[in-house]
Amino acid sequence: MAQNDTVINGWQPVIGLEVHVQLLTNTKLFSPAKNKFGEDANSLVDLIDMGLPGVLPVLNEDAMNQGIKFGLATSAKISETMIFDRKNYFYPDLPKGYQITQLHYPIVKDGVVDLGYKKVRIHQAHLEEDAGKSMHDQYDANSVIDLNRSGVPLLEIVSEPDLRSAQEAVDYLKKIHQIITYLDISDGNMSQGSMRCDANVSLMRPDSKEYGTRAEIKNINSFKFVEKAINHEIKRQMKILEVGGEIEQETRLYDAVKDETRSMRTKEFANDYRYFPCPDLVPTHISKEQIEHVKNTMDELPEEKQKRFKDQYKLDDYDSKVLCAEKETAKFYEEVVQKCDPQIAAKWIIGELNALLNKNELSLKDSKITSSNFAALILKISDGTISGKIAKDILEDIWESGNAVSDIIDSKNLKQISDTGEIEKVIDEIFENNKSQVEAYKSGKDKLFGFFVGQVMKATQGKANPGMVNQLLKDKLK
Amino acid sequence: MNFKEQRENFRNKKISAKEAVQEALSKVENDKLNIFISNLRDSAEKRAEEIDSNFEKYKDKPLSGVPIAHKDIFCTENIQTTCGSKMLSNFVPPYSSTVTKNCDEAGSVMIAKTNMDEFAMGSSNETSFFGPVGNPWNDSLVPGGSSGGSAACVAANITSISTGTDTGGSIRQPAALCGITGMKPTYGLVSRWGMIAFCSSMDQAGPFARDAFGCAALLDAMASYDAKDSTCSKREVVNFENALAKDFGTLNIGIIKNIEELGINNDVLEAYEHSKSVLQQLGHTIKEIDFSELSSGICSYYVIAPAECSSNLSRFDGVKYGYRSDQNNISELYMKTRSEGFGDEVKKRILIGTHVLSAGFYDAYYLKAQQVRRMMKNKFEDIFKDVDLIFMPTTLDQAFEKNRKDSDPNRMYKEDLLTIPANLAGLPAISFPNGFKNNLPIGGQFVGNYFKEDLLLNTANKIQEVTDWHKMTP
Numbered sequence: 001m002a003q004n005d006t007v008i009n010g011w012q013p014v015i016g017l018e019v020h021v022q023l024l025t026n027t028k029l030f031s032p033a034k035n036k037f038g039e040d041a042n043s044l045v046d047l048i049d050m051g052l053p054g055v056l057p058v059l060n061e062d063a064m065n066q067g068i069k070f071g072l073a074t075s076a077k078i079s080e081t082m083i084f085d086r087k088n089y090f091y092p093d094l095p096k097g098y099q100i101t102q103l104h105y106p107i108v109k110d111g112v113v114d115l116g117y118k119k120v121r122i123h124q125a126h127l128e129e130d131a132g133k134s135m136h137d138q139y140d141a142n143s144v145i146d147l148n149r150s151g152v153p154l155l156e157i158v159s160e161p162d163l164r165s166a167q168e169a170v171d172y173l174k175k176i177h178q179i180i181t182y183l184d185i186s187d188g189n190m191s192q193g194s195m196r197c198d199a200n201v202s203l204m205r206p207d208s209k210e211y212g213t214r215a216e217i218k219n220i221n222s223f224k225f226v227e228k229a230i231n232h233e234i235k236r237q238m239k240i241l242e243v244g245g246e247i248e249q250e251t252r253l254y255d256a257v258k259d260e261t262r263s264m265r266t267k268e269f270a271n272d273y274r275y276f277p278c279p280d281l282v283p284t285h286i287s288k289e290q291i292e293h294v295k296n297t298m299d300e301l302p303e304e305k306q307k308r309f310k311d312q313y314k315l316d317d318y319d320s321k322v323l324c325a326e327k328e329t330a331k332f333y334e335e336v337v338q339k340c341d342p343q344i345a346a347k348w349i350i351g352e353l354n355a356l357l358n359k360n361e362l363s364l365k366d367s368k369i370t371s372s373n374f375a376a377l378i379l380k381i382s383d384g385t386i387s388g389k390i391a392k393d394i395l396e397d398i399w400e401s402g403n404a405v406s407d408i409i410d411s412k413n414l415k416q417i418s419d420t421g422e423i424e425k426v427i428d429e430i431f432e433n434n435k436s437q438v439e440a441y442k443s444g445k446d447k448l449f450g451f452f453v454g455q456v457m458k459a460t461q462g463k464a465n466p467g468m469v470n471q472l473l474k475d476k477l478k
Numbered sequence: 479m480n481f482k483e484q485r486e487n488f489r490n491k492k493i494s495a496k497e498a499v500q501e502a503l504s505k506v507e508n509d510k511l512n513i514f515i516s517n518l519r520d521s522a523e524k525r526a527e528e529i530d531s532n533f534e535k536y537k538d539k540p541l542s543g544v545p546i547a548h549k550d551i552f553c554t555e556n557i558q559t560t561c562g563s564k565m566l567s568n569f570v571p572p573y574s575s576t577v578t579k580n581c582d583e584a585g586s587v588m589i590a591k592t593n594m595d596e597f598a599m600g601s602s603n604e605t606s607f608f609g610p611v612g613n614p615w616n617d618s619l620v621p622g623g624s625s626g627g628s629a630a631c632v633a634a635n636i637t638s639i640s641t642g643t644d645t646g647g648s649i650r651q652p653a654a655l656c657g658i659t660g661m662k663p664t665y666g667l668v669s670r671w672g673m674i675a676f677c678s679s680m681d682q683a684g685p686f687a688r689d690a691f692g693c694a695a696l697l698d699a700m701a702s703y704d705a706k707d708s709t710c711s712k713r714e715v716v717n718f719e720n721a722l723a724k725d726f727g728t729l730n731i732g733i734i735k736n737i738e739e740l741g742i743n744n745d746v747l748e749a750y751e752h753s754k755s756v757l758q759q760l761g762h763t764i765k766e767i768d769f770s771e772l773s774s775g776i777c778s779y780y781v782i783a784p785a786e787c788s789s790n791l792s793r794f795d796g797v798k799y800g801y802r803s804d805q806n807n808i809s810e811l812y813m814k815t816r817s818e819g820f821g822d823e824v825k826k827r828i829l830i831g832t833h834v835l836s837a838g839f840y841d842a843y844y845l846k847a848q849q850v851r852r853m854m855k856n857k858f859e860d861i862f863k864d865v866d867l868i869f870m871p872t873t874l875d876q877a878f879e880k881n882r883k884d885s886d887p888n889r890m891y892k893e894d895l896l897t898i899p900a901n902l903a904g905l906p907a908i909s910f911p912n913g914f915k916n917n918l919p920i921g922g923q924f925v926g927n928y929f930k931e932d933l934l935l936n937t938a939n940k941i942q943e944v945t946d947w948h949k950m951t952p
Contacts (some may be wrong), residue, residue, distance in 0.1 A: 056671055097791075406710070
């Protein structure tokens with residue numbers, strides 16, 4: 001059960017994640033109101049989302065299809081019949097006094113997510129509606145409620161307790177992120193709350209057959225915090241267990257500012273949600289034809305894409321994996337290689353472009369780099385118009401300005417000098433001004449060759465074709 | 479005047495919609511029985527004028543030019559909708575129920591909204607925040623409930639048709655106690671959109687009228703597939719008025735063995751016996767069926783209905799609409815709002831419902847009740863292999879004294895013994911006047927197989943062609 005390398009001080013962490021993913025549907029799970037982030041408060045609210053008396057939910061089939069997609073992507077069982085339940089509790093941003101969710105008959109059961117080094121089982125994924133948002137800091141005395149989020153479709157993905165370290169939890173979460181963005185069922189934006197995570201953490205002795213008592217940590221909203229919150233919780237539990245204490249089954253809240261978890265409610269005060277089947281919705285049957293139909297609309301998954309990239313563009317494992325890590329990058333790459341050499345393009349995306357994106361913490365779609373402009377840059381490199389060094393400068397220029405590659409080359413006069421006569425003229429001048437070095441070289445100081453190359457490049461502002469410079473220097477210094 | 483005459487008078491231009499409405503409104507305004515929660519004179523007169531000036535458009539509609547009263551459980555746009563509760567005494571919905579919309583489109587004019595048991599929980603109309611309703615036959619007696627106002631409205635001859643809802647007998651029982659005809663359709667025939675939920679898996683809207691004819695025409699207007707209600711049936715709705723003239727031939731009519739052992743009053747039993755002979759005279763065959771499970775329905779019902787209501791009524795929390803008791807923190811606001819906004823019967827059912835769904839009790843109560851419900855459904859399925867209809871009394875008693883509930887709450891729950899089984903199974907049932915004793919009406923009911931409303935209405939209509947119980951007025 002235990003993996004030795006994840007055992008800390010004789011304790012084996014056992015972790016399961018519940019990941020809430022907001023689905024990218026046009027409308028909400030049970031109402032015709034728009035599902036959109038960042039609009040004016042309470043502007044996307046239907047009668048149904050307000051829980052007015054006598055209104056009834058109607059299932060959004062698109063949300064169901066997105067759930068089916070996730071099930072297919074994780075080799076899970078898609079339920080023949082899914083049933084919605086009511087989870088009853090009072091909260092001001094929960095207008096009906098219950099949340100419609102799926103308890104016993106979820107849309108997806110028994111899936112697998114492959115982290116490469118281990119497989120993590122998915123217990124189930126179920127559809128449910130999101131609650132609204134309470135805000136306590138806008139007015140002095142009153143709290144206010146925004147119901148735009150009320151009824152937004154969520155897929156809650158519940159893993160088995162298969163994870164053994166905070167790092168594995170992060171890897172799993174990143175994998176889920178990759179799957180849902182590849183499937184286009186969510187934007188997976190953790191900072192906007194479209195992907196949220198609760199972690200169940202417990203410790204046990206590596207040879208134990210039973211899991212320890214777990215604590216559930218809520219409100220983890222970034223990859224970084226997942227790692228921090230879990231590690232913090234492992235330490236907290238270890239401290240208690242080391243002195244013979246007992247872990248209390250409880251819900252804890254992660255505070256990113258103080259980097260600590262603190263108790264929200266203990267088991268004794270746990271809510272009794274009084275689940276029962278929602279009588280307003282009939283059991284939904286999912287036919288084989290429906291699943292087949294969804295399958296046919298599905299895009300390639302990361303592993304399939306990697307394999308294709310290797311075959312089609314003759315890339316190695318590493319390059320294809322990096323290019324396929326994010327769907328956006330893979331798409332960008334495929335657009336670029338329509339027009340230019342796939343291997344040079346791969347090298348430049350993985351190297352220089354990724355470096356710029358990481359340095360500026362931007363995603364491709366938010367940057368000024370377009371696939372056609374980037375392809376133009378690669379073409380200029382491969383046809384010898386510009387040198388690699390110049391290309392780097394141009395890339396930085398497009399990053400800032402978004403201008404077309406050819407315009408930059410023209411306006412800055414950056415075209416590579418590949419004219420023999422012109423380069424020879426420069427070389428002759430340099431020889432004339434550095435007679436002693438020429439003598440020294442000819443008398444055996446071979447190392448000075450680099451000095452001449454540098455001088456030529458300096459004189460041509462780096463535009464001279466390096467291959468030609470080398471050849472001409474060699475010829476002339478004979 | 480019954481519905482048919484009233485509609486004929488409009489169609490023949492003997493009386494305008496406005497005249498009919500004004501006559502009904504003056505009766506509403508003179509009502510001494512507390513039948514109504516709101517009187518809609520202004521909007522009704524305007525609507526009647528509209529119908530009169532578009533006579534051609536409306537004359538062939540099923541409810542053309544006929545005044546109607548709606549149970550105050552149906553949301554009506556820009557018109558106060560209280561559900562008989564203090565909780566919603568100030569609630570004005572920005573939308574209309576499908577039922578009231580359908581009735582509008584069918585040419586009727588809503589003149590008032592009727593009193594009812596709070597959130598439809600009650601069998602005597604005494605749990606209403608707006609006070610009890612008197613029975614038109616005797617003011618000191620109850621009209622039944624929960625649709626007591628709607629039943630009394632037709633019985634008192636104020637309108638010829640009205641709408642009700644039936645979760646455990648709330649149409650049929652008051653129809654029986656007031657001496658009119660009332661029908662609970664198959665679950666899913668009439669949309670629940672905009673109808674304030676009590677027990678979602680059983681609530682079903684249906685018509686009241688003096689006779690089966692009026693019920694058929696009103697049901698024609700009410701029934702429609704509605705994409706806004708996921709539990710609504712998609713099957714094509716037949717024309718019920720036309721079905722009255724159809725010949726369904728002779729039927730096998732099931733009667734329940736040993737039904738007299740269930741504590742039914744002798745006068746009710748006598749009327750029941752008499753109706754059986756009428757059915758035989760009409761050529762039908764009476765067949766005795768074994769339905770010993772019948773009385774377990776009530777136990778199942780009084781678990782499932784409170785369970786669903788405890789959840790359905792959670793939305794009334796003082797945060798968004800309806801009654802609010804202003805407090806300094808949210809839990810106080812919840813507690814005070816709900817303590818002050820709900821009446822005792824509603825609170826009792828919320829407590830029961832919360833209990834039966836609680837961890838540790840769910841299996842023993844809710845799950846068990848669902849199993850009984852399933853058994854009931856299966857039993858009906860078996861029965862309908864042998865018979866076309868089941869006939870039984872609607873209630874154990876005739877109309878009873880007000881204030882009985884305080885002394886005997888269990889007897890009040892038992893009042894629904896004969897009506898509840900149809901709700902548990904989702905079957906259609908129609909109650910019609912079938913006797914008269916002590917200056918009070920008695921009701922009998924048919925329960926039919928799913929979507930056999932046409933057969934129920936047709937059979938009740940055939941009886942009414944040869945009997946006069948439905949013509950008696952207070």
